[in-house]
Amino acid sequence: LTLRDLQASQNRLRAINAAMDIKLHELSEANNALYQTAKMKGEFLASVSHELRTPLNSIIGFAELLQETARAEATEAEPPASVPKRLRYLENILRAGRNLLGLINTLLDMARIEAGKVELRPERVSVRDVCEGLLGLIAPLAEKKGITLKQETSEDVPPIRTDAKKLQQILFNFLSNAVKFTEPQERSGRGATITVRAERLIWSSPGREAEERVRISVIDNGPGISPEEQARIFDKFYQVHGGHTREHAGTGLGLAISRDLAGLLGAEIQVESEIGRGSMFSVILPLSMPEPRLDGGETATAAAGGGASGAGGRASGPEASVT
Ligand code: ADP
Secondary structure (H helix, E strand, O other): OOOHHHHHHHHHHHHHHHHHHHHHHHHHHHHHHHHHHHHHHHHHHHHHHHHHHHHHHHHHHHHHHHHOOOOOOOOOOOOOOOOOHHHHHOOOOOHHHHHHHHHHHHHHHHHHHHOOOEEOOOOEEEEHHHHHHHHHHHHHHHHHHOOEEEEOOOOOOEEEEEOHHHHHHHHHHHHHHHHHHHHOHHHOOOEEEEEEEEEEEEOOOOOOOOOOEEEEEEEEEEOOHHHHOOOOOOOOOOOOOOOOOOOOOOOHHHHHHHHHHHHOOOOOEEEEEEEEOEEEEEEEEEEOOOOEEEEOOEEEOOOOOOOOOOOHHOOOOEEEEEE
């Protein structure tokens, strides 16, 4: 090996280094452009869904007014013959309108989360109250399908510091899915039951001290979800049998939103399910959520991400033991 050889290889190395620097620069520019595009997409989605809501609310509002008028006419001594038909049509307009509003709200939620524009308001929350409130909210729907609702809150569940609205949104997604996918008694041949369970547990993960957590679960004895599907149901827009039957209305965004919201609350989502036996969706919350970053004003925003458990939001990692 001569000095000349050494010098030549050093020059080559220098050239390669310089080329790499250029590539690195290009990469970071591309990355930046990608970030800007994603941000614009999010902002576009957020403003479009917002703009769609205003006229839609007006359509729904006026349809409600017409419905009231028609109902009043129906109680008259000699109601016009057209009243039943008008009532039916208005019923259709309202159902479709409210459905659309629900879809737009879901899209708006997703866009807000993606744009990191979620406002978080941590407060002291009674877990029992949250569960009771939610069961009350879902009761009419469950009753319509002949589903029995149960609540199991163990005595030792402590109050937690979290964003109550976000927690409710997560649990409401679980509950409405449970109601939506659980067959009524006559069809499945067994009593359909949905249980909301809250319990205190000790959460230990490798390399970290064991900490106290609260797990809230929604348990159904519906159709269940196969392990392969469990890995995918947290993907945006993913629905088992999606697109084929469309028997169940939905966007396939509910669980994706729940997982992101859980991340913001420092919580994790787990699912346990067996085909033919039922499903259990749980959110496992810290006693106190991470303090949101304050943006000057009173409210705080946080970007989504992290927090929720690994790929597909499936049960992963830390071991939990119920106390
Ligand atoms: P959506 O309810 O709008 O379809 P989600 O993201 O909430 O979207 O759920 C995704 C999919 O996961 C559902 O379409 C359904 O196939 C499946 N799923 C969710 N919850 C349950 C449940 N409790 N039982 C059976 N399947 C479920």
